Amino acid sequence: MCKFMKKILTGVLSLMISASALAGGLLTNTNQSAAYLRNPAREGVIAIDGLYSNPAGTAFLSEGFHLSLNWQMAAQQRIMTATSPAFAAGVANNGATTKEFKGKAFAPVMPSFHAAYVINDKWSVSASFGVTGGGGKCEFDNGLGMFEGMVAGSVLGGAAQSGLPANMVGYSLDQSLTGEQYLFGLQLGGTYKVTDNVAVFAGVRGVYSSNVYEGTIKNIKMHSTLLPGGVMDASVPFLLDCSQSTLGFTPIIGVDWNLGKLNFGAKYEFRTKIEYENDSKNSANVDAAFENFADGAKVRNDIPAILSLGAQYHLLPSLRLSAGYVHYFDTDAVGSATEVSDNTWEASFGAEYDINSKWLVSAGVRHTNYGFADEEMSDLNFNLDNFALCLGGAYKVNEKVTVNAGYMHSFYGDHDVKGEGLSTLYERKNDTWGVGVDIKF
Secondary structure, eight states: OOOOHHHHHHHHHHGGGGGTTTTTSSSSOOOOOHHHHOOOOOOOSOOOOOOOHHGGGGGOOOEEEEEEEEEEEEEEEEEEEEEEEGGGBBTTTTSEEEEEEEEEEEEEEEEEEEEEOOOOEEEEEEEEEEEEEEEEEEEEETTTTHHHHHHHHHHHHHHHHTTTOGGOOEEEEEEEEEHHHHHHHHEEEEEEEEESEEEEEEEEEEEEEEEEEEEEEEEEEEEOOOGGEEEEEEEOOOEEEEEEEEEEEEEEEEEEEEEESEEEEEEEEEOOEEEEEEEOOOOOHHHHGGGGGGGEEEOOOOOOOOOEEEEEEEEETEEEEEEEEEOOOOGGSTTTTSSSEEEEEEEOOOOEEEESSSSSEEEEEEEEEEOOGGGGGGTTTTOEEEEEEEEEEEOOOOSEEEEEEEEEEEEEEEEEEOOSSSSEEEEEEEEEEEEEEEEOO
């Protein structure tokens, strides 16, 4: 294997390690109901879907059985506009030094349910299930700018070492990448009213995590009229086909303080140990270069601990205001896909208004702030600060059945990362729709 092609292989694999967050950011989905999509400030609410965001608050539901069934659909684009002088040598680039690379993710079905049985004025038990992280497949049909940049640089560098003039050398390649990640969480727990105003929750969430990585870079060729036949094959065998799955457990505690018109909620999720054992069908070059993708290798990628705080206030009998804050302890997670400079945090605000006894409308905003430095961003692992706008409503069919519907659009800030030989402008787009039904028995 020639030296500069070894460099390509090594660089590609080092980037693939960070692909665990490809479909799900930093491993946590907070949107666990259609009610969230119409009002994301759920950390201090008393509602059946609060089993995820404020589980202790379910102690203040009416006695009996409560059930919430939800379906969500999400579509996302990851857009990278890469600029490199070396791109001009690409035979398919027509001399352009800037090229756009897109990753598309679509999750048509993201189900969740929340169920609680309020036994009496002291005790209740509950169960909750959802896609707590990831949730789809992201496909980069034309590969990534970082990959093409490495191929271009290595081919041109190899040509220079061979004494070929740079202005008489070109390159071509075929590349594709697919990353898929799902974290399914089943939560079980119980709530106890310490006083008429204070309730506590304790529970555990079992998390089944599954990742699949598939990638190829092939047909790498050097083009020059100075070469015999005009083309030289510069390819090395590269096929990544790695699956990972494991089971982890998340202890959860919570407290709710209810003062009638004003309610406070708090929840803490402990760090979840996630250790995968690879099931890989890689090319020999992949296994030789990186043991983390070798068949049977064990890889850590913990879910960070989470602290959430929230409040809801009945300003009027028909108008409720809510606010929430969530802090993710990313820097303490063992085996994180990236070394973050600071922890992630979210802040949200929302309002709900009862038009009449049947109809409710609501809206809210949520800001997410990631602690990423430029040097920690890559094509396979970039997270952008964003504001999410949520809109929707609910219709009370009768005293036992309520239907929720919501839509969330995320406005991401662009992030321009300057580098030696390659600069990239990162952008994202995301839309989520959902419907759900809440039932009382």
